[in-house]
Amino acid sequence: xxxxxxxxxxxxxxxxxxxxxxxxxxxxxxxxxxxxxxxxxxxxxxxxxxxxxxxxxxxxxxxxxxxxxxxxxxxxxxxxxxxxxxxxxxxxxxxxxxxxxxxxxxxxxxxxxxxxxxxxxxxxxxxxxxxxxxxxxxxxxxxxxxxxxxxxxxxxxxxxxxxxxxxxxxxxxxxxxxxxxxxxxxxxxxxxxxxxxxxxxxxxxxxxxxxxxxxxxxxxxxxxxxxxxxxxxxxxxxxxxxxxxxxxxxxxxxxxxxxxxxxxxxxxxxxxxxxxxxxxxxxxxxxxxxxxxxxxxxxxxxxxxxxxxxxxxxxxxxxxxxxxxxxxxxxxxxxxxxxxxxxxxxxxxxxxxxxxxxxx
Ligand SMILES: *Cc1c(COP(=O)(O)O)cnc(C)c1O
Numbered sequence: 001x002x003x004x005x006x007x008x009x010x011x012x013x014x015x016x017x018x019x020x021x022x023x024x025x026x027x028x029x030x031x032x033x034x035x036x037x038x039x040x041x042x043x044x045x046x047x048x049x050x051x052x053x054x055x056x057x058x059x060x061x062x063x064x065x066x067x068x069x070x071x072x073x074x075x076x077x078x079x080x081x082x083x084x085x086x087x088x089x090x091x092x093x094x095x096x097x098x099x100x101x102x103x104x105x106x107x108x109x110x111x112x113x114x115x116x117x118x119x120x121x122x123x124x125x126x127x128x129x130x131x132x133x134x135x136x137x138x139x140x141x142x143x144x145x146x147x148x149x150x151x152x153x154x155x156x157x158x159x160x161x162x163x164x165x166x167x168x169x170x171x172x173x174x175x176x177x178x179x180x181x182x183x184x185x186x187x188x189x190x191x192x193x194x195x196x197x198x199x200x201x202x203x204x205x206x207x208x209x210x211x212x213x214x215x216x217x218x219x220x221x222x223x224x225x226x227x228x229x230x231x232x233x234x235x236x237x238x239x240x241x242x243x244x245x246x247x248x249x250x251x252x253x254x255x256x257x258x259x260x261x262x263x264x265x266x267x268x269x270x271x272x273x274x275x276x277x278x279x280x281x282x283x284x285x286x287x288x289x290x291x292x293x294x295x296x297x298x299x300x301x302x303x304x305x306x307x308x309x310x311x312x313x314x315x316x317x318x319x320x321x322x323x324x325x326x327x328x329x330x331x332x333x334x335x336x337x338x339x340x341x342x343x344x345x346x347x348x349x350x351x352x353x354x355x356x357x358x359x360x
Contacts, residue, residue, distance in 0.1 A: 004178045005206040006232045008149055009092050018239030023053050054248045057238070061251050064258035065226050069211065071202035074231045077238060078254075079245050080223040082187055082210045087114045088237045089183060089208065089227070093149040094120035101150040102143055104136060106159055106328040108185060111152040121147070127160065129330035133294070135164040137172060148180045156188040159325045159336045161296025163194055170200060173207045181233070183208045190216035190270050191277075192297030201228040208233065215299060216270055217257045223247075224254040273299050273339050280339065283349050288356040291333065300338045308333035311355065318351045 006014070022035035038051045045051065057078060066073040079085055087110075094101065096119025103111045104127050112122045125140050127133040140151060151172065155164040164184075173182045184197050186209055201209040212225035224246070227237060256262055281293045284303055289311070292304040305311050308326040312335055315322055323336040337348060 005181055005230055006236065008178065008180065009233075009236055010095055013092060013236065013240065016239060019243050021053070021056065021243040023056055023244065027055075048248050048252060050248055052248075053244050054246055054251060056241075056244055056246070058246065058251050058255075061246075061255050061258075064255055065211075068258050068263070069196065069198040069226075069228060071198055071228050075202040075228055075234060077227045077229075077234045077241075079225060079227070079241065080250075081214055081225040082185060082212045083110055083225075084223075084241075084245070085210050085225060085227045085237075086110050086183075086185075087117075088240055089150060089181070090114040090118045090120060092233075092236055092240055093181060094118050096120065098147060099149045100145075100147045101152060102140055102148060102180075103152045104140070104154075104157075106133075106157075106325070106331050107152070107154045108158045108187075111154075120149070123148070126330065127157070127162070133157070133160045133162045133330075135168060137168050140172065141175060144176065144180060151176070151180055151182045152185065153182060154185040154187075155194070156192045156297040158187065158298065159300070159302050159323070159331065159334075161188075161294055161298045161300060161302055163192060163297050166194060166197060169197060170207075173200075173205065176206055178206045181206050181208055181229075183210065185210045187212050187215055188298035190266075191273060191299045194297070198228045201230075204230050206230070213254055213257055216273075217262075217266055218269075219250075219253055219257055222250040222253045224250050272342075276339050276342055276345050277301060280337075280345050280349065284352065287349075287352050288360065290352070294334075300336050302331070302334050302336045304331075304333045305335065306333065308335050311335060311352070314355050315348070315351055318347075320348055320351055322348075 035053055041051050061078055062073045062076055065076050100121035100123050101115045102123045102125055105124050115122045123143050125136050125143050128136055153164055153169055186196055189196050198209045201207045208227055208229035210227055214220040281301055284290050285293045289306045290303055294302040309324055312324045325331050325334050325336045
């Protein structure tokens with residue numbers, strides 16, 4: 001039934017009207033004297049009109065996202081990256097001390113951080129490390145109870161680079177029948193072979209998809225991403241959000257990044273990252289001390305080494321900063337290495353090969 005997932009959101013928030021900003025109350029006029037802004041551009045303004053508050057949900061940017069993802073604009077919320085979306089969804093659905101979210105570690109840390117900040121429980125149903133980090137659909141289904149509000153699915157997953165089959169996610173969403181919202185974090189979707197679930201998330205129901213401009217689109221510093229979900233969920237998140245979430249320079253950059261010219265350049269870079277990922281995976285697997293290179297559909301490789309943490313230090317001494325992800329039991333000895341330019345990747349490969357030679 002359309003919008004019934006909303007009945008699982010916090011009842012106290014459903015009754016909340018939300019802040020009505022000056023920008024929301026009027027959208028056209030010739031003299032803007034309603035928001036206590038400066039009538040003059042700042043002396044440091046480079047023509048962007050930063051003396052005016054930004055549109056809370058710029059129509060132009062939403063239209064670009066809608067075009068890019070092939071979904072209606074009413075099913076889209078644009079915000080400050082996926083991190084803000086994770087926080088908003090957690091706050092919208094989870095009652096402190098009562099409700100729970102399900103995560104499948106090893107995975108992105110923000111799902112559990114946002115849950116803990118909100119006072120929600122985190123139920124961990126780990127990926128099946130013995131089976132290629134397969135997604136534990138059955139385990140998730142048996143972990144679900146009356147208090148489960150959100151199920152986090154990260155595909156391609158950070159930090160394993162592995163994926164979750166599209167059909168399995170759709171089965172879970174259908175099986176939950178609006179008892180919980182299934183949130184698919186597609187931060188690395190551009191680098192993988194799988195089709196996005198954004199189109200499915202735009203249909204009425206309990207599936208949501210997060211996208212970001214931080215990775216493939218090279219705008220991590222602009223902080224822009226979006227949520228695709230049932231229109232009723234989008235409307236609720238909109239009311240919880242900060243009144244002017246998107247800084248004007250970020251809106252300008254994001255709109256340009258989603259225009260055809262930039263998307264074409266981004267596509268060629270994605271192709272290069274994918275080629276480099278394959279090249280590096282092959283090269284690293286041959287280096288003594290490398291036990292395993294996890295098959296990755298993202299813009300990084302997670303590599304298991306005989307001595308991960310010491311290798312981390314060796315790379316650091318060469319000025320190469322990677323991520324030590326070895327703390328998770330199923331990732332013992334693992335480092336996560338972002339795919340850089342071909343030259344940067346060669347430096348990583350040489351440093352690892354050199355270390356192996358010195359140890360031999
Ligand atoms: C990097 C990352 C994000 C962060 O996205 P922002 O849009 O920059 O907040 C979200 N999810 C995953 C899995 C990530 O790795």
